[in-house]
Amino acid sequence: MSETPPALEIFGVSHRYGARLALDDVSFCVAPGAFCVLLGLNGAGKSTLFSLITRLFALRQGTIKVLGRDLSQDPGAALAALGVVFQSRTLDLDLSVAQNFYYHAALHGIGRKEAARRTGELLAAVNLADRAKDKVRALSGGQMRRVEIARALLHHPRLLVLDEPTVGLDIGARADILKLARGLVAQEGVSVLWATHLTDEIDPGDDVAVLHKGRLRAHGVAAELREKTGAADMKAAFIALIGAEEAGGAW
Template sequence: MTQDQEAISQAAGIPALAVVRVSHSYGKRKALDDVSFDIESGSFSVLLGLNGAGKSTLFSLITRLYATRDGTIKIFGHDVTRESGEALRRLGVVFQARTLDPDLSVMQNLIYHAALHGIGPREAKQRAETVLAQVALADRVADKVRNLSGGQMRRVEIARALLHNPEILLLDEPTVGLDVKARADIVAHVRSLVANHGIGVLWTTHLIDEIAMTDQVMVLHKGKILANGTAADVIAGTGALDMRMAFAKLTGTELGE
């Protein structure tokens, strides 16, 4: 997203992502119950919840893997149901499950993905070099994915999600299975995208140490949003000493390490 694009969106008061009264059920089990929140351009926002809270279901609705039946979801004002093409081209996604081809090189993975967005090989190579530099992997373009570490694979997936110049990036538990240093590196890289390129980020996690006090935090528990504000405001609003205690007070459960 260019600075001019960001300024126009902000001036118009249009959220990067608007989720309005969204519900979703699997048979009789309600996975999401009247969920609403906005994500602003150039912000790092966190959807905090335990496994099974409904985070992945919400991502599936935003990305149109599931159809939205109750409520609306808009990306920069474009309804994902009625204007899916316009909405989704503004969106980059990193899912929890790994989806790279381990037998292809880093560059081959990115060029293949770019083709799915209608980007030709020459432009795809240029874009791939640019986004790999953004995630500090410019020196691994020829390496097969299977020879990368878990953290490096995640950074390739982030680079891949940036190929079509999205204005908002969704990451679903992107640090699951990584060691402490790799987790910290991924968080730092994504925060740098927000600071340096104005990309809006929705980051789902159950890990408290990935949250900064100035982040917008939505606490999702059993399909419901129980709190929505900066981490500092959520803590103050619950009378807690820290985010871990605030989560426990709101949900009656403890977050794991």
């Protein structure tokens, strides 16, 4: 390969549940080292897209590539480069933080010694080094989220996808999580796809893909999208992009 492929490439993806079309010909890319926000209301199709990226559902139409590795043709290689934080909690509450990490490491073929080293590093990076031996159940919501992000990085993925990671967190914890993810992009060069319905999580320089009713309404740098719509802020721009009357009930 002569040039770096996009961290995530979504091309012509459609998905339906029975007769209902949940995704309609969605295409966009996440550039290497980019912080890309997938913006959409609840039910816009964000979770469906995540289920396709994480292979819970089969891709019926279109292509998804992680670092140029086709998810349908070479799923193992694609998944090895992908880190995921799901919307619902996926930690084993009865096990300790470290035990959760060792299990995840084993699922990626990483031995215990190396797993222990990485666990120490990652927990230190999210300021939870002293909680390694605690049961997950004893952590707060914000701490669990930080643990989940650290765990998603155990196998050193180059792309991290997060599905509404700040849902249910207080303002302080939300800011922490967002800072953590942005730090990964700035310092580690990890690419991030951040799904949310909250426009205040967007920075002017972020890449934004607006999803509405299964269709990609807009894709571009946040500041440019705002300018194009002539809106005063990102929230107004979002409403303009998806149509004011449709956004009305949701705000």
